[in-house]
Amino acid sequence: MSSKYNHEKIKQSIQGNLRRYEAIALSMVISFEIEDFIKERGISKQELAKAAGVSPSYLSQVFAGDRLLNLTMLAGISQKYQVKFHCDIQEAKVESIREYAFESFGKPHTKKANIYNFEDFKQVHNDKYNNQNRVIGSDCGNPA
Amino acid sequence: MLDKTLAIDKVELDNLEKTVCIDDLLQPVVHLRCPKYKVSLFVREKIHDELMDFLGGKGINPKFVPGDINYRYDKLSAIAAVIYQNRYRDELYRKEQNNPVITAMKFMDKGRNDRIYCREIAFEEGKQVIICEIHSGKKNQENRKKEKNIIKKVAGYEFKIQS
Numbered sequence: 001m002s003s004k005y006n007h008e009k010i011k012q013s014i015q016g017n018l019r020r021y022e023a024i025a026l027s028m029v030i031s032f033e034i035e036d037f038i039k040e041r042g043i044s045k046q047e048l049a050k051a052a053g054v055s056p057s058y059l060s061q062v063f064a065g066d067r068l069l070n071l072t073m074l075a076g077i078s079q080k081y082q083v084k085f086h087c088d089i090q091e092a093k094v095e096s097i098r099e100y101a102f103e104s105f106g107k108p109h110t111k112k113a114n115i116y117n118f119e120d121f122k123q124v125h126n127d128k129y130n131n132q133n134r135v136i137g138s139d140c141g142n143p144a
Numbered sequence: 145m146l147d148k149t150l151a152i153d154k155v156e157l158d159n160l161e162k163t164v165c166i167d168d169l170l171q172p173v174v175h176l177r178c179p180k181y182k183v184s185l186f187v188r189e190k191i192h193d194e195l196m197d198f199l200g201g202k203g204i205n206p207k208f209v210p211g212d213i214n215y216r217y218d219k220l221s222a223i224a225a226v227i228y229q230n231r232y233r234d235e236l237y238r239k240e241q242n243n244p245v246i247t248a249m250k251f252m253d254k255g256r257n258d259r260i261y262c263r264e265i266a267f268e269e270g271k272q273v274i275i276c277e278i279h280s281g282k283k284n285q286e287n288r289k290k291e292k293n294i295i296k297k298v299a300g301y302e303f304k305i306q307s
């Protein structure tokens with residue numbers, strides 16, 4: 001039986017909706033940071049939902065990638081737990097900068113890195129990985 | 145004697161499962177991976193077409209618009225974000241209890257409960273996640289005989305690893 005969809009066809013279909021998938025990726029990255037944060041602080045997902053001003057089931061859908069995080073939710077979390085979310089914009093073509101960042105931070109899995117601002121990296125690097133500020137970005141994960 | 149050994153080796157090599165990298169299908173998410181610990185997604189060559197059909201929406205409810213891959217690709221994007229960040233999240237991608245190198249991607253939406261079982265092969269500098277079996281329409285919360293058999297099957301695969 002021949003396949004109706006092939007590798008190339010799927011690839012082409014994705015091209016038409018990159019914005020949607022990028023949004024999912026962004027929402028997921030932020031949710032990873034929030035997940036780490038609530039684990040560190042021992043906050044339950046129910047409490048988090050309340051702080052974010054959404055129902056627990058809505059929050060579950062966000063964590064399951066079925067809905068996107070929105071700024072009102074972040075504002076609620078920020079207000080309740082007195083934390084700040086940072087966001088920096090930089091050119092997308094930054095593979096080398098990302099590499100620099102990860103090199104700077106050395107060991108994977110442990111340090112938080114902000115992938116969006118090169119200057120921040122240098123600053124944080126110079127501060128000997130002082131991670132007082134919670135930054136939204138990319139670390140190398142947290143193998144369970 | 146030597147020839148015989150070589151012949152056996154060749155047969156064994158021929159029996160190894162070949163894989164196809166699908167990172168190129170995850171362009172919006174793949175940048176999330178860490179260059180210092182590279183995670184890549186592969187699919188067993190024998191089920192590559194089946195996976196493409198799955199992503200194309202095969203088996204999804206009748207409301208599905210043919211050709212619209214969003215139903216499953218949305219979910220795959222979220223799952224891939226977890227995988228590329230070398231994480232696990234119960235709702236999306238988790239290790240199977242009985243065998244930690246076997247993992248399951250969960251496609252639970254639109255009234256369906258589909259699973260994709262994977263094998264994780266870890267190296268010093270990264271890991272490969274190989275999609276091995278697609279299990280459509282899981283009926284129970286817990287793993288029943290059918291799921292256990294699939295997990296056993298996935299655990300038995302041997303792969304020809306490509307870099």
